[in-house]
Amino acid sequence: MKFTDGHWQMRPGRTAHYATQVADIREDGRRMTLYAPVRRIAGRGDTLNGPLLTVECWSPAEGVIGVRTTHHAGSVRRGPDFALPGAGEGSGTVRRDGTVVELRSGELTLRVDTAAPWQLEFAAGGRVLTSAGARGTGFVTDADDRHHMLGQLALGVGELVYGLGERFTPFVKNGQSVDIWQADGGTSSEQAYKNVPFHLTNRGYGVFVNHPGQVSYEVGSESVGQVQFSVEDQSLEYFVIHGPTPKRILERYTALTGRPALPPAWALGLWLTTSFTTDYDEATVGRFVSGMAERGIPLSVFHFDCFWMREYQWSDFTWDPRTFPDPEGMLARLRQQGLRICVWINPYIAQKSALFEEGMREGHLVRRADGSVWQWDLWQPGMALVDFTSPAARDWYTGKLRTLLHQGVDCFKTDFGERIPTDVVWHDGSDPERMHNYYTHLYNQAVFELLREERGEGEALLFARSATAGGQQYPVHWGGDCESHFNAMAESLRGGLSLGLSGFGFWSHDIGGFEGTPTPAVFKRWVQFGLLSSHSRLHGSKSYRVPWDYGEEAVAVTREFTLLKHRLAPYLQRAAQQAHTTGVPVMRAMVLEFPDDPAAAALDRQYLLGEDLLVAPVFTDDGTVEYYVPAGTWTNFLTGDQVTGPRWVRERHGFHTLPLLARPDSVVPLAADDQHPVSAWADGIELRVHAFADAAERTLVVPSPDGPGQSARFHVRRQGGRLHIGTDSPHPWRLRLRGPDGPVLSHPAGTREAVVPYPG
Incomplete structure (x- = not known):
């Protein structure tokens, strides 16, 4: 949120109060608490009739320093709060040298000069990383008595900002205004399904704002030399996370907020869905599955989208008896062909669903202040919302899913979870504004933990659309509703790379695009890209995504790249294990692998798949592609051609190749079996x-x-x-x-x- 009118003035109705100096300090050897007035104190009289900010500083983990600024400490904190499994006490040490007080944690130091004007200085490796200066700590009130806490951290010359979730706007976030607020906006707007209040920069540090509600960022877009973040609250907490490398920043951030679970290896194979509003029944499913087998395209997972349930009754978790009269038998027949089964679900209950009456009677649905069930007619008529803050509601919901697992379902596509109302009352008394973003975390957590309980450790898997900080613990996530053209393909990749720099290890997207029908060229290029992603799913909205609908060459391309992905399975599984143990994603932005190469800083049309394979998808009808090759001799994995960098390359590729380059000095393992992802x-x-x-x-x-x-x-x-x-x-x-x-x-x-x- 912008508060100022240019550099000198405030916007009408807004009043700012910034920390000006340290009036007092308390230390206990591990923590320090600073007391900061918002005006200069020249005498005792100046201490009256004015705010005093309390600024607590501590280290929850090595290389991480937390700062919590509070105006009025007596406000009610109703939650929810992000769980921080990696947070502890006693990782820092405080020492004083004259007027300078330092909090050290690993190589990271927070330095404060109590005799100087207000400044929090974060340093490591003999240099200042960032600082909160004259306008860096404070609060703003407006004419409607709204109270916003804000922080500002300085950007250096040439410093670039990344992350903030799966964002489809420009990859480098400098110059952008970003609201951390869940929305169902597709992939072509500033809205995002996965909002994460964490960013990192190319100067060796990241910042996590520990607030699950709306966090408004101005990334060099209000004060051009600052990253500003603000929340409507009485306190603001953030963590500065030292690297110095981007990988190390992600390791420390995911250690704090939770590492991704390791998905089962069978999920590495090709997924095929019924698509969304298409007509399908068991015969259609059988035709798709046999059609893939007849064409030599191994299939690993079959997904049933929304209309496996009856219209108007989402979600009742009951197979439509008109099209699936024998669901247990059908699932058994599919599993006999070596397939795993995924079904679509969401956390909403339509009024026509038999579960609506049951959920309302037992108190499992979110209510308004007057006690009535919250409902609207978007998406599903009379739709209500499951209240996952209630343990009983959570057990009720997952109990319905448990029945599906016993029928033979293996995993769930946990769709939606973004349009969460703020005019409601939650079972546990949570703040509705804070719950808007956090709801998806409870939703995906409930389903994932059910799968882990039923299927065992290492077998739990979601295909989730929405998430926030910590949601990386429940993979996999996919990119949401995109169009079916090259621009949408590129914006999807941009969002996935941004999500990877926000702590998420696994990411997928709808091969061919979701809305509309791709041209054969778009389909074939998207197949290449999709099968060189961590997880690969063919999916559409109103049209099928079976390859033969796009021509015989599309069949050949799908077959070739599916077989290639199977052979790459041990390589990909190793990358998955690295994501699980370190938080470094499978699909890596170039800046993550080459932080010291200035040419890699803004690249968002290519990536590293694991640590040794560079992928540059083709986004043109004529096969022309431009990409950057870092230093060394790189080898095209498909053709054997070599190119020596650093340099830019412009090539033209047919539909059976693309720039897939092996890193110099690399050893890439290939499985002997190309028919299965697990062997x-x-x-x-x-x-x-x-x-x-x-x-x-x-x-x-x-x-x-x-x-x-x-x-x-x-x-x-x-x-x-x-x-x-x-x-x-x-x-x-x-x-x-x-x-x-x-x-x-x-x-x-x-x-x-x-x-x-x-x-x-």
Whole structure:
């Protein structure tokens, strides 16, 4: 929210109060509390009739410093609050040197000079990262008695800001006004399904605003040298998180707010859906499934979208008997073909649903202040909302889903959760404004924990649209409703990369676009992009997304890239494990992998899939693509062609190739089985070695679907004109030294060491 009218004046009706100095300080060795008047104190009389801000500073984890500024501490805090599983006490130490007081945590230091004008200075590595200066700490009131706490942190020259959730606006957030407020706005506006009050910059730090309600950001868009964030509240809490690298920032942020669960490996395969408003029944589903098999396109998951239930009755979690008279038998038949099953759900109950009367009678639906059930006619006639703040309502809702799991369903697409009213009363007394964003967290958490309980650790999986901070713990998330053209494909990628820089490890999107019908060219290019994403789903709105509807070449492209993704499964599973243990996403913005390369700072049309494969999707009808190649010799994984960077490249690709480049000195594992995403990956594994420099070495871990204890390890080292390979794998393995068509060196089971010529 903008409060000022230019640099000098306030907007009409607004009055600002900023911390001006430290009037007093309390220390306990681990924390410090600053007392800051909002006007200069020259004598005792100045201490009367004016606000005094309380600024608490502490460290919840190494390399993280929290700041909580409070005006009136007596306000009622009704919640909800973000859970911070990684927060603790005692990570910082306070020391005083004359008038300077410092709070240190790891390499991060908060420095305050109590004798100088107000400034909170955050430093690490011998340099100042950012600071809250003359207008950096305070509050603003308006003519309607609304009270906004605000913080401002300085931006340095050339400093760029990323994150704030899955945002489809420009990738670099400088110059933007951003409201952290859940909305169902598609992918072509400033609204977002996944709003996260966390940003990081290219100067070695990130900032998490610990407030689940509306947080308004002005990112160099009000005061051009500042990131401002404000909330309508009496206190404002934020954490400065040191890196220094972007990866380390994400590690610390996700350690604080929760790391992503590890999705089951079967989810890496291709998903196909019925689409949204299309006509379908079991015969349609059978035709789709058999059609994929007949065309040699392996399918892993089949998804039933909304109309598996009867119209006007979403959600009652009952199969439409007109089109699915034998749901248990149908699901059993699909599972016999090796498929997993996903069904669409949402947290809304239509008035015609049998569950409406039951939920209203038992108090499971959100109510207005007068005790009536909140309802409206958007989406579903007479729609009500499940109150997940009630343990009984949560158990009631998940009990209905449990029945579906026992029928043979494996996972749920948890759609919606954004349009949450603020004129309601919650069971636990939560603040409606704070609950608007947080509702999706309770919704997805309830469903995910049910799946974990029923299916076991490592088998729980959602396909979720909405989220906020901490929601990364319940993967996977997809990008929402996009159009079916190249611009929408590019904006979807932009949103996914932004989400990845907000702590989310896994992300997908509707291959082919959701609204409208893609041209064959768009479909084929989107298939390439989709099958080089962490998770891959064909889905549409009013038209099907079966490949043969888009021509025989579309069938061939879908088959080729599905088989490629299956072969890449051990590589992708390793990247998934890294996301699970470190918070670094599978799909990585270039700035995440190359933070010291200025050319990578604003790239949003290419990404790293895992740590070693650069993907540049094609967004043009004629196959022209421009992309940036960082330093070193990169190898096209599909053609074997090499390109040496740093440089920009302009190429034209047919529908069977795209820029998919292997990193210099990389070793990429390929499974022998291209028909399934889950196989005995180490058995017959192929190792592709790319542009290994002399003295380069890499250790490669090939994961096992049976758990980390069954992993195989390979160590590859170049010495002169030879490669030395050592492994603990008892399985046969192969080595490919030159591109996809180069010679293959096969090694029988039990070969633990090999030395092969490598001319380079």
